[in-house]
Amino acid sequence: xxxxxxxxxxxxxGRRAFVTGGAQGIGAAIAHGFASAGAQVVIAxxxxxxxxxxxxxxxxxxxxxxxxxxxxxxxxxxxxxPFDILVNNAGIDQHAFFTETSETDWAxxxxxxxxxxxxxxxxxxxxMQAAGFGRIINITSEAARLGSKGGAVYSAAKGGVIAFTxxxxxxxxxxxxxxxxxxxxxxxTPMLEQAVATGGERLLRAMTEATLLRRLGEPEEVASAAxxxxxxxxxxxxxxxxxxxxxxxxxx
Ligand code: NAP
Numbered sequence: 150x151x152x153x154x155x156x157x158x159x160x161x162x163g164r165r166a167f168v169t170g171g172a173q174g175i176g177a178a179i180a181h182g183f184a185s186a187g188a189q190v191v192i193a194x195x196x197x198x199x200x201x202x203x204x205x206x207x208x209x210x211x212x213x214x215x216x217x218x219x220x221x222x223x224x225x226x227x228x229x230x231p232f233d234i235l236v237n238n239a240g241i242d243q244h245a246f247f248t249e250t251s252e253t254d255w256a257x258x259x260x261x262x263x264x265x266x267x268x269x270x271x272x273x274x275x276x277m278q279a280a281g282f283g284r285i286i287n288i289t290s291e292a293a294r295l296g297s298k299g300g301a302v303y304s305a306a307k308g309g310v311i312a313f314t315x316x317x318x319x320x321x322x323x324x325x326x327x328x329x330x331x332x333x334x335x336x337x338t339p340m341l342e343q344a345v346a347t348g349g350e351r352l353l354r355a356m357t358e359a360t361l362l363r364r365l366g367e368p369e370e371v372a373s374a375a376x377x378x379x380x381x382x383x384x385x386x387x388x389x390x391x392x393x394x395x396x397x398x399x400x401x
Contacts, residue, residue, distance in 0.1 A: 155381040162187035166379070167232040169216050169269055170239030171209075172199040174338030175288060178368035179236055179375045181207050186376060191229050193269075194239065216265030223272045231276030234379045237266040237310075238288040242340060244347050247301040255302050262306035266313065274321070283326035284379045287314050288371070291332045291394045299348075311390055318388030327387035329378050334359070334394025336366040361396030 156162055166183045170176040171192035180203065184190045190209035193216070194200040200211035214225050216239045226232070241261045243254060266287055277283030292300050293307035310330060317328035335341055335356040345353045357363055374393045377383055392398070 156187075158382055159376060159380065160186050161234070161376070161379060164188040164233045164379070165231065166190045166234040166236065167193060167226070167230070167269070167273060168236045168238060169193045169214070169265070170195075171236075172196040172203060172211070174340055175333065175336060175368045175371045176236070176238040177203055178372035179238060180204075180209055182369070182372035182376045183234070183236075183379065184209050188234065188379075191232070193225065216269055217260040219264070219268035219271070222265075222268040226269070226272035230273060231280070232273050233277070233280070233282060234284045234286070235269060235273045236286045236288070236375060236379075237269050239265055240288065240290075240307075240340075242300060242303045242344065244299045244344055246299060250302055258302045259306045259309075262303065263309045263313075266310050270313075270317065274326075277326050278321070278324040281325045283321070283324065284383075285314070285317060285321075285326065285328040286375050286378050287311075287328070287330045288375075289314075289330045289332050289390065291334050291392060291397045294332060294390070294392075295398050314390070315388045322387060327378075327384065329383075329386060329388065330390040331371060331374050331378070332390050332392045332394060333371050334366055334392070334397040336368055336371055336393075338368055341365070359397050360394060361399055364395060366393060366395060 166188045168180045171180040172194035180192050184207040192200050192211040193214040197213035204211035289307040289310045292304040297304045314328045314330045371393050
């Protein structure tokens, strides 16, 4: 801690963090980054095999959880909380034109990508408000800001997350709680690998060429943005969406 009471840049010592979808991909990199920075991390993931393995390796705890089930989320946060930092990272996508999607698809995509964010946020907020401190970091997508051919419902849910985050920022500033989004571009994770398995090399090329930097991002590049937003040094940033997308949307 410095004389002003701030932790050193990049440190989260003593902070308790709840990272959803933390068993693999971007969430795993965030959990790892936070644990390395000194935070006590709880990984919450559907995947009850990979979560504990990662947790053991990085000195975290893992719990099996479906973020779209609000009652289960409340019980888990009651048991394992309170938390200073929430990272709403769990997400699912689907590659299909909108006319090919069903109501079941809408419910599933919105249930995990948007309702899951609401459920986890409502579960952690009372303790953050009581403590007068909190950092909420929501992983949305550039698809929310740019649209996505073959990802209309996913984009709608992720756009909802951005609007929700701005409202959260407004309602919770007086409690010392910040709320921000990270909007990744194409990041090399199991989710992206699955999309490429369906869409093929053409999809991979299109995603790469949509970035100014002409490459995929790495999960660690998203994790470093999350670490910054969780840090003491980001205390004057709220209601924002930070793109980690190699300049996607600037013309390609
Ligand atoms: P990923 O590789 O599929 O990892 C997501 C993790 O979340 C998986 O471990 C998954 O478990 C878990 N999960 C899924 N549904 C869940 C639920 N209902 N409750 C709890 N955990 C759940 O995905 P990723 O690429 O790391 O993506 C992480 C976040 O970044 C997502 O919100 C995604 O939309 C966003 N994002 C990713 C990209 C990209 O290019 N990768 C781009 C933009 C935004 P299972 O494996 O058991 O399903």
